[in-house]
Amino acid sequence: MNAPLIIDPLGHPRLIRRLLPAFALLPILASCAKEDDFDVSGGLNVVRSTCPAVAVPAYTGDISLFSPEQSRDARALDATATITNLRTSCDQTGDIVHTQVTFDVVARRSSPHGARDLVLPYFATVMRAGTTIMSKQQSQVLIHFADGQIRATGTAGAGADVQKSLATLPAVAQQRLRRKRKATDADASIDPLADPKIKAAIAQANFELLIGFQLTDDQLAYNATR
Incomplete structure (x- = not known):
């Protein structure tokens, strides 16, 4: 893959539609990590992971190719493809949290005649807060159609490295969230997550790995309006 570079905001969080796991974008995350165990209710532990959530932003999980390219007539539809079956692994044992994602791209073409290679660009964006x-990172996935074949599948992957210290809540925030409160405490009815500073600290420690097709403006607009 190419080296990371700052890019256009195609992975805006308001567009997220597929999550692995689905709960991973909540302020408190469930996983096997032990360093960020919280006990905010005096008995219920909720565990937060330093691993980034993995998602496909809405409107970027599908791509449609037309011939001629400028046409949007259904009869001109040449090929379509969809990102699916995301599989993720995360190693958070060291100072760097390494996440690896593999996924399938299922494609369909309008004509089965002749062998054909379809090369599609995709991105992997790391977002914070x-x-x-x-x-x-930008890369490409290859889908090969044999002669007579209308459907074909390609496999691709992406990765992300995040400093563990950045994905870990500050000690002050951890203490506030872990502290057991009694009914007689003055702040017994106050949710620590209602504190803007605590909410901001959690947000800053949350990372996401967003994966989607690298679409043109016209392709993105077509996906958003179809």
Whole structure:
């Protein structure tokens, strides 16, 4: 893959539609990590992971190719493809949290005649706090159609490295969230997550790895309006 570079905001968090896992974008995340165990209710532990959530932003998980390219007539549809079956692994044992994602691209063409290779561009963007683009990698996936074949599948992958210290809540925030409260405490009815500073600390420690097709403006508009 190419080296990371700052890019256009195609992976805006308001567009997220597919999550792995689905709960991974909640302020408190469930996983096997032990360093960020919280006990905010006096008995219920909720565990937060330093691994980034993995998602496909809405409107970027599909691509449609037309012939001629400028046409949007259904009869001119040449090929379509969809990103699916995301599989993720995360190693958070060291100072760097390494996430690896593999996924399938299922494609369909309108004509079965002749062998054909379809090469489609895709991106992998790392975002912090749901708003800040940290980096982007661009690559391509190859789908091969044999003669007579209308459907074909290609496999691709992406990865992300995040400093563990950035994905870990500050000690002050951890203490606030872990502290057991009694009914007689003055702040017994106050949710620590209602504190803007705590909410901001959680947001800054949240990372996302967003994967989608690298679409043109016209392709993105077509996906958003079809």
